[in-house]
Amino acid sequence: MGSRSGNSSPEVSSMENNRQPFIIGVAGGSASGKTTVCDIITQQLQGQQIIVLSQESFYHGLSEQKLSRVHQYNFDHPDAFNTKKLLSCLMSLKCGNEASIPNYDFKTHKNVLPERKVSPSDVIILEGILVFHDPRIRELMNVKLFVDTDADVRLAHRIYRDTVEKGRDITTVLEQYSKFVKPGYQDFIAPTKKYADIIIPWGRNNQVAIDLIVQHIKTKMGQHDICKFYSNLYVMRSTFQIRGMLTIIRDAYTSKHDFVFYADRLIRLVVENGLGHLPFKEKQVKTPTSAVYIGVEFSRETLCGVSVIRSGESMENALRACCKGIKIGKILIHKDAGEGEQLIYQHLPKDIAERHVLLLDPILATGNSAVQAISLLLEKGVPESNIIFLNLISAPQGIDMVCKRYPRIKIVTAEIELGLNENCHVIPGMGDFGDRYFGTY
Numbered sequence: 001m002g003s004r005s006g007n008s009s010p011e012v013s014s015m016e017n018n019r020q021p022f023i024i025g026v027a028g029g030s031a032s033g034k035t036t037v038c039d040i041i042t043q044q045l046q047g048q049q050i051i052v053l054s055q056e057s058f059y060h061g062l063s064e065q066k067l068s069r070v071h072q073y074n075f076d077h078p079d080a081f082n083t084k085k086l087l088s089c090l091m092s093l094k095c096g097n098e099a100s101i102p103n104y105d106f107k108t109h110k111n112v113l114p115e116r117k118v119s120p121s122d123v124i125i126l127e128g129i130l131v132f133h134d135p136r137i138r139e140l141m142n143v144k145l146f147v148d149t150d151a152d153v154r155l156a157h158r159i160y161r162d163t164v165e166k167g168r169d170i171t172t173v174l175e176q177y178s179k180f181v182k183p184g185y186q187d188f189i190a191p192t193k194k195y196a197d198i199i200i201p202w203g204r205n206n207q208v209a210i211d212l213i214v215q216h217i218k219t220k221m222g223q224h225d226i227c228k229f230y231s232n233l234y235v236m237r238s239t240f241q242i243r244g245m246l247t248i249i250r251d252a253y254t255s256k257h258d259f260v261f262y263a264d265r266l267i268r269l270v271v272e273n274g275l276g277h278l279p280f281k282e283k284q285v286k287t288p289t290s291a292v293y294i295g296v297e298f299s300r301e302t303l304c305g306v307s308v309i310r311s312g313e314s315m316e317n318a319l320r321a322c323c324k325g326i327k328i329g330k331i332l333i334h335k336d337a338g339e340g341e342q343l344i345y346q347h348l349p350k351d352i353a354e355r356h357v358l359l360l361d362p363i364l365a366t367g368n369s370a371v372q373a374i375s376l377l378l379e380k381g382v383p384e385s386n387i388i389f390l391n392l393i394s395a396p397q398g399i400d401m402v403c404k405r406y407p408r409i410k411i412v413t414a415e416i417e418l419g420l421n422e423n424c425h426v427i428p429g430m431g432d433f434g435d436r437y438f439g440t441y
């Protein structure tokens with residue numbers, strides 16, 4: 001039983017990873033304004049190659065029998081869509097290959113040939129009433145938006161669209177609405193709202209919501225791009241819990257007590273995540289039901305922590321809680337505007353060269369402190385590949401500096417920042433972490 005890398009993230013080669021597009025899902029009820037949202041996003045993401053796919057292209061063509069009773073056909077049910085085909089097209093584009101998109105004709109309700117050939121692009125926007133319904137499709141999306149429009153507004157849009165623009169008669173439109181559209185929304189579409197990263201309360205002039213969405217997408221795209229570039233950078237999978245905690249500790253008005261509480265919770269998650277990158281050995285145990293469980297075992301003797309004083313010390317408790325009795329060394333780096341960073345204190349385990357090192361510092365800004373700390377560890381004989389740098393937030397500039405200089409160390413972070421301001425402070429950041437955590441402001 002050999003020792004293996006316990007990397008929990010999917011291993012994707014950087015070549016494959018480099019071609020992966022950024023996928024935005026836009027869901028919402030019929031006539032909710034999805035197309036307008038897609039248009040605005042497309043306009044604002046200038047400079048990117050963007051393709052917009054509509055779930056409607058993936059409607060199953062109707063047989064003659066179904067066509068003869070087309071008014072009885074439920075176009076608002078998940079089974080109306082060829083989800084298998086949609087999944088294969090998205091997978092193909094995600095892997096950097098061309099995809100063949102069906103050509104659904106709304107007049108004849110048939111798929112007509114030829115299919116539309118779509119080339120891989122930087123961004124794919126997939127819009128449709130039920131694009132969040134299938135978990136496999138949701139899983140492929142980098143950002144999920146739900147356009148939340150009041151039912152009466154949606155109905156009014158739909159009546160206008162179907163009568164004025166499509167020439168249908170009002171009685172049929174209303175019948176279809178009460179029989180299929182409304183129940184379809186309640187049964188299948190509204191329940192997918194919970195999967196959205198952002199719920200857009202829609203109105204024609206909702207500029208604030210749009211600005212926020214575009215900023216969020218740009219941030220996520222920045223993260224996506226930098227992750228594509230550096231295969232040794234691991235950004236924790238974002239959940240509402242994690243974003244909620246980050247929202248609290250980024251908020252300038254959060255009390256010291258809450259700051260410490262939520263920073264500790266997040267730090268614990270980052271530490272657990274970092275531990276997932278350590279080597280492990282397979283281990284079999286017998287369970288109380290006398291069954292055999294084939295698990296894994298980590299070797300604690302070959303591990304230590306090193307905190308960068310002072311903010312890094314806030315991460316020590318979490319590491320101790322996860323690894324009882326772990327040795328933790330310390331490094332103090334003094335920042336001097338004139339002379340740059342200087343190492344002024346170090347206390348490290350004597351046998352550090354034989355250990356895997358979890359380097360602790362909650363903020364990666366310019367990367368200067370991290371470079372000082374890492375170069376000391378290398379001087380002490382720690383192999384570069386044995387260093388895992390754990391932090392809460394990382395600026396792209398710091399990531400660039402560390403990853404370029406030390407391509408074999410791993411960085412585990414909860415979120416990537418927009419950048420640095422003129423004072424080299426992380427933006428949006430969370431202020432001076434040490435001051436807020438230790439209450440020294």
Ligand SMILES: O=P(O)(O)OC[C@H]1O[C@H](OP(=O)(O)OP(=O)(O)O)[C@H](O)[C@@H]1O
Pocket residue numbers: 308309310311312335361362363364365366367368369370398424432433434435
């Ligand atoms: O990537 P860099 O540009 O080097 O900046 C990151 C450093 O800045 C912060 O420490 P700070 O100087 O605020 O000291 P403190 O931890 O003592 O508060 C942080 O904890 C890092 O150590």
